[in-house]
Amino acid sequence: MKKILVILTILITTQGFAQQDPQYSLYMFNPLGVNPGYAGSREVLSAVLVHRSQWVGLKGAPETQVLALNTPLKNKNMGVGLQIVNDKIGPRTTQHLSASYAYRLKLGRGKLAFGLRAGMINYNYDWNKIEYKDEEDAIPTTAPESFMKPNFDFGIYYNTKTFYMGVAIDHLNRAEYNLLSPSDTVSSVAKQSANFTGTIGKAFILNDNLVLKTSMLMRAANASGNIDLNGSILIKNKVLFGLTLRSSQAFVLMTEFNITKNLRLGAGYDFDGTEVAKTTSGSFEIFLGYDVGIFKSKVVSPRYF
Numbered sequence: 001m002k003k004i005l006v007i008l009t010i011l012i013t014t015q016g017f018a019q020q021d022p023q024y025s026l027y028m029f030n031p032l033g034v035n036p037g038y039a040g041s042r043e044v045l046s047a048v049l050v051h052r053s054q055w056v057g058l059k060g061a062p063e064t065q066v067l068a069l070n071t072p073l074k075n076k077n078m079g080v081g082l083q084i085v086n087d088k089i090g091p092r093t094t095q096h097l098s099a100s101y102a103y104r105l106k107l108g109r110g111k112l113a114f115g116l117r118a119g120m121i122n123y124n125y126d127w128n129k130i131e132y133k134d135e136e137d138a139i140p141t142t143a144p145e146s147f148m149k150p151n152f153d154f155g156i157y158y159n160t161k162t163f164y165m166g167v168a169i170d171h172l173n174r175a176e177y178n179l180l181s182p183s184d185t186v187s188s189v190a191k192q193s194a195n196f197t198g199t200i201g202k203a204f205i206l207n208d209n210l211v212l213k214t215s216m217l218m219r220a221a222n223a224s225g226n227i228d229l230n231g232s233i234l235i236k237n238k239v240l241f242g243l244t245l246r247s248s249q250a251f252v253l254m255t256e257f258n259i260t261k262n263l264r265l266g267a268g269y270d271f272d273g274t275e276v277a278k279t280t281s282g283s284f285e286i287f288l289g290y291d292v293g294i295f296k297s298k299v300v301s302p303r304y305f
Contacts, residue, residue: 021170021195022064022087024052025244025252025268028215028230029287031305032068032081034197035168036100037115037157040072040079044299045292055272055280060090060129070100074295077104079113091129095122098151110160115168117153122146123177149175151192162203164305170195195221203304209236213304228252237302240266249273261301264289 024033030048031038048068055061070081081100087093098119104111124146155168171192201215211234219225230252232242237258244252250273256266270283293299 022052022062022066022085023054024050024064025228025270025283025285026050026254026266026287027199027217027228028201028213028305029256029264029266029289030066030068031157031164031166031199032070032083032100033066033085034199034217035115035155035157035166036081036117036153037102037113037155037166037168038079039070039081039100039102039113039115040076040104041102041111041113041157041159041164042070042291042303042305043072043076043297045069045071045294047290047292049288050285051287052283052285054270054283055276056282056284058276058280061280062087062089064088071294072104072297076295078102079104079115081117083117083119091126093124093126095124096120096151098153102157107158108160110158110163113155113157113159115155115157117151117155119151120148121151121175122148147177149177149192151175159305162205162304163201165200166198168197170197193221195219196225201305203234210234211237211302211304213240213242230254232256234302234304244268258301261299262291 024030027034030050046069050066052064054063065086066083068081068083070079072079079102083098083100085096096119098117100115100117102113102115104113127145150173152172153168153170154172155166157166158164171194174192174194176191198218199215201213204212206212213232213234215230217228226246226248228244228246230242230244232240234240240256242254244254246252250270252268252270254266254268256264258264266287268285272282291299
């Protein structure tokens with residue numbers, strides 16, 4: 001019985017029933033986090049900081065911080081990116097450092113990019129944060145508190161000035177890890193799932209003062225997933241207000257302020273209808289973005305994606 005409960009704990013805190021990867025409501029403001037093929041497509045050096053607190057008020061709820069950088073190279077057919085993610089949920093904290101490379105081909109009015117992301121994920125566990133109903137079910141003292149695993153992602157991304165579409169697959173290598181003693185005879189191997197993400201977005205220029213921005217994100221893993229549908233209004237290229245409907249019984253209110261041609265600030269608040277979220281104060285997310293023109297490129301305003 002003890003070993004069965006240990007295995008369940010491992011699975012819950014590493015993959016199956018819990019959140020394997022960070023979830024973002026403001027995915028449209030950090031597309032590199034969704035698809036490595038995005039690297040360089042903004043045509044400037046772009047930096048984004050993101051903080052997300054999910055299920056505020058719930059002990060052990062997910063918290064995520066992201067720093068993402070991407071830029072085209074002097075040969076604008078290529079783009080590179082760097083991303084640092086710190087993610088915490090329950091007893092588990094992970095740090096993910098990754099680099100992205102995208103090769104971009106002119107296609108019609110836009111560019112088609114093929115991107116690859118490679119990095120390392122550092123897993124840290126604080127087993128003292130788990131409260132056991134029966135001490136006999138406690139994690140063995142032989143269980144490691146930290147370890148590192150490689151990770152590889154692939155994405156295809158197409159964009160024009162007012163349209164984008166992409167697909168990406170995360171965790172291509174499906175890394176495995178065993179948190180129990182090697183001598184344990186019970187199978188306790190956990191494995192990352194290969195996740196699929198699809199995105200599509202379109203900006204409709206209504207007049208000189210109003211732009212309707214629409215987007216959709218689809219996530220799928222382990223025969224389950226959800227869909228985000230977003231509609232936003234950009235007013236005078238300065239202020240954006242939007243609403244996202246999520247298939248998993250949630251909706252998100254969001255806003256963005258283009259403070260200057262270079263500087264952007266935004267926030268989102270999730271209203272979640274799931275049973276877990278009913279005992280919390282919801283989830284919130286904020287981001288800060290800054291663009292720098294390099295290789296004689298100019299920071300264009302507005303830049304819709």
